[in-house]
Amino acid sequence: MRNKEKLCSECFTDQGLKLLAERIGIENSENCLNCSNSNGIKLDIEQIETLAYRFFVVGSIFKPDYGASPLIQFNKHQKTSVKLSDSLQKDIKLFEKELGIGFFHYGPRLWMIGEIEPLKELQNKKTRKSIFDRIVNEFPTVLLKENELFYRIRTNPKKPTNETEYDSSPYPGNGRLDSENHPVLYGSQDLEVCIHECRVTVEDEIYVATLKTNKTLKLLDLTELIDEDCTEFESLDLSIQMLFLASKHSYEITKDLSLFIKEKGFDGIIYPSFFSLVRTGKIPFPTVYGISTRKIPQYKEFEKSSTIRNLALFGNPVKDKKIKVKNINKLGLNRIIYDYQFGPAEIN
Ligand SMILES: [Zn+2]
Numbered sequence: 001m002r003n004k005e006k007l008c009s010e011c012f013t014d015q016g017l018k019l020l021a022e023r024i025g026i027e028n029s030e031n032c033l034n035c036s037n038s039n040g041i042k043l044d045i046e047q048i049e050t051l052a053y054r055f056f057v058v059g060s061i062f063k064p065d066y067g068a069s070p071l072i073q074f075n076k077h078q079k080t081s082v083k084l085s086d087s088l089q090k091d092i093k094l095f096e097k098e099l100g101i102g103f104f105h106y107g108p109r110l111w112m113i114g115e116i117e118p119l120k121e122l123q124n125k126k127t128r129k130s131i132f133d134r135i136v137n138e139f140p141t142v143l144l145k146e147n148e149l150f151y152r153i154r155t156n157p158k159k160p161t162n163e164t165e166y167d168s169s170p171y172p173g174n175g176r177l178d179s180e181n182h183p184v185l186y187g188s189q190d191l192e193v194c195i196h197e198c199r200v201t202v203e204d205e206i207y208v209a210t211l212k213t214n215k216t217l218k219l220l221d222l223t224e225l226i227d228e229d230c231t232e233f234e235s236l237d238l239s240i241q242m243l244f245l246a247s248k249h250s251y252e253i254t255k256d257l258s259l260f261i262k263e264k265g266f267d268g269i270i271y272p273s274f275f276s277l278v279r280t281g282k283i284p285f286p287t288v289y290g291i292s293t294r295k296i297p298q299y300k301e302f303e304k305s306s307t308i309r310n311l312a313l314f315g316n317p318v319k320d321k322k323i324k325v326k327n328i329n330k331l332g333l334n335r336i337i338y339d340y341q342f343g344p345a346e347i348n
Contacts, residue, residue, distance in 0.1 A: 004033070004044065005025070005026070005028070005030075005032075005033070005042035005043055005044045005047075006033055006034065006043065006044065006045060006048065006098050007021075007032065007033075007034050007035075007042075007043045007048055007094055007098060008021070008025065008032040008034070008035065008037060008040025008041060008042045008043060009021035009022045009025060009040045009041040009043075010032065010035055010037040010039065010040030011032060011034050011035045011037075011040065011091075011094055012091045012094070013087035013088075013090050013091055014085070014087045014088050014091050016055070016059075016342030016343070017051070017055055017088070017091055017342065019342060020051060020054060020055055020341065020342045021040075021041060021043060021051055022041045024041075024043065024047050024050050024051050024054070025040075025041035025042050025043040025047050025051075026041065026042055026043075026044075026047075027041055027042070028042055030042070034094070045098065045099070048095065048098050048099060049099055052074060052095050052099065052101070053074075054341060055341075055342055055343060055344075056072045056074060056103055056343070056344065057070045057072060057073060057074070057106075058070065058341060058343070059341060059342055059343020059344060060072040060106075060343050060344060060347060061343075064113045064114060065114060065246060065249060065250075066113070066114030066116075066119055066242040066243070066246050066250070067111070067112050067113040067114040067242050067285060068112070068113070068245075068285060069106065069108035069112045069113055069285070070106050070108075071105065071106055071347055072103055072104070072105065072106055072344070072347060073103070073104060073105075073106035074095075074099075074101045074102060074103045074104070075101060075102070076099075076100050076101050076102075077102075078102040078104045079102040080092060080096060080102040080103045080104065081102070081103070081104045081105065082103050082104060082105055082347055082348070083347075083348035084344050084346065084347060084348070085344065085345065085346060088344055105347075109232070109287070110233070111231075111232040111233050111235070111238065111292075112285050112287070114242055115233065116232065116233055116234070116235055116238055116239050116242070117233060117234050118131050118134070118234070118235070118236045118239040119238075119239035119242055119243065122239060122243060122253050122257075123253065128253065128256065128257075129260075131236070131239075132256075132257055132260045132261075134236055135220075135222070135236065135240065135257065135261075136220065136260070136261060136264050138226055138236060139220055139221055139222055139224060139226060139240075140220075140221050140224050140226075141218060141219070141220060141221070141266070142219050142220075142221045142270065143216050143217065143218060143219070144213055144216065144217040144219055144267075144268075144311075145213065145216050146213055146214065146215055146216055147212055147213060148189075148212070148213045149189070149210055149211065149212055149326065150187045150188060150189045150210075150211050150311055151187055151188060151189070151190075151191050151194050151208055151209065151210060151211065152166050152185065152186065152187040152194065152208070152209045152211055153194040153195060153197075153198045153200070153206060153207070153208050153209075153331070154166060154198075154206070154207050154208075154209070155198055155200055155204040155205065155206055155207075156204055156205050157205075157207055160205070160207045160328065160330070161328055163209075163318060163324075163325040163328075164318065164319070165207075165209075166209035166211065166318060166325050166328070167185060167316050167317065167318035167319055168183035168184055168185040168313075168315065168316050168317070168318075169183060170183070172184065175251075176244075176251055176254050176255070176274075176312075177254055177255060177257075177258035177269065177271075177312045178255070178258070179255045179258070179259065182255075182258065182259055182262065182314070183314075183315060183316055184258065184268075184312050184313065184314055185268075185312070185313040185315075185316075185317050185318070185323075186310065186311070186312055187211060187310075187311045187313070188273070188309065188310050188311055189309065189311070190309070191208065193273050193275060193309075193310060194208070195331075195333075196273075196275040197273065197274070197275065197310065200333065202333055202336065205330075206330070206331040206332075206333065207328060207329065207330055207331060208328070208329050208330075208331045209325050209326075209327065209328050210325075210326045210327040210328075210329075211318075211323050211324070211325060211326065212323060212324055212325075212326040213322070213323050214321055214322055214323055214324055215322060217267040217268060217313065217322060217323075218265070218266050218267050219266060219267060219268045219269060219270050219311075220261050220266050220268075220269050220270070221269075221270045222240050222244070222269060222270060222271045222272065223270055223271065223272050223309045225237060225294060228295075232291075232292050232295065235292070235294075235295070237294060238285070238292060238294060240272075241272060241285075241294070242285075244271050244272045244273075244274065245272065245274060247274075258312070258314075262314045266314070267313060267314060267317075267322065268311065268312050268313035268314050269311075269312045270309050270310065270311055270312075271309075271310050271312060272309070272310070273309070273310045
């Protein structure tokens with residue numbers, strides 16, 4: 001017997017919920033068992049649960065300075081205790097009835113919102129040095145071999161065919177890892193990431209250089225999932241993840257870290273992209289029974305595959321002949337796709 005559709009998009013009052021239901025459900029011309037409409041997009045039990053999860057859990061993710069956590073959760077054991085808008089209060093009854101669940105305020109484990117010792121030590125100028133030492137020692141050194149290709153994007157360069165346009169910015173200091181007197185060339189082997197990281201718009205003149213290494217480069221790989229024998233609250237691995245997924249307020253730490261790694265003799269860093277979250281569309285810092293999936297062996301490959309790798313090379317690697325510009329192309333954006341999702345505007 002097929003899993004019968006119990007609800008449809010027309011059953012819901014909240015517009016965001018309705019639109020999300022349309023994207024999750026399937027089309028058929030039968031009358032809805034709940035509201036009798038025939039033109040709604042129908043949802044079976046599994047799809048209703050997906051809708052609840054995406055709208056209320058993913059849709060309520062809150063991002064403090066470091067980390068992230070949903071504000072709402074649901075399960076079969078609790079009665080609904082969250083207060084939402086009038087229309088959502090009505091809609092919630094449908095989920096309660098069909099899934100036998102209740103929605104409640106989720107109390108995150110504190111590590112999920114950045115209560116992690118090494119991360120706190122990194123935020124303190126006096127203690128960060130010892131964590132920098134650990135980072136250099138505990139993360140793997142990788143060699144980017146000669147003739148490896150990667151990309152660098154420039155928007156609106158003065159002379160697009162001039163190779164020096166694709167070296168590090170002559171005015172360092174604005175990025176995540178560069179600072180005054182410490183220029184950094186940013187690139188990636190994933191062209192789409194470069195486009196995102198450059199925050200290009202359709203009005204920009206965009207050029208992409210294909211860069212090639214002239215010699216083996218020694219890099220510190222901060223995207224590797226390191227083995228640790230500790231709890232989430234002491235995890236260096238999670239600290240690094242959260243540091244690189246945080247926005248501008250974290251730059252003073254990453255700039256310091258970048259200088260430190262350079263002084264240790266590295267040519268550059270491989271680091272997790274800020275856009276990993278957006279690109280892979282997953283919940284940040286997922287857990288299973290409250291344990292970070294980064295600490296569960298079966299999930300490690302998945303976790304690694306969902307990290308997008310960025311490349312930062314110190315100095316002026318084109319001028320210094322560490323790398324060379326193999327090719328320059330003009331890049332045209334045919335369209336920009338925004339993937340979006342809905343959630344409640346107000347939670348009490
Ligand atoms: Zn309906």
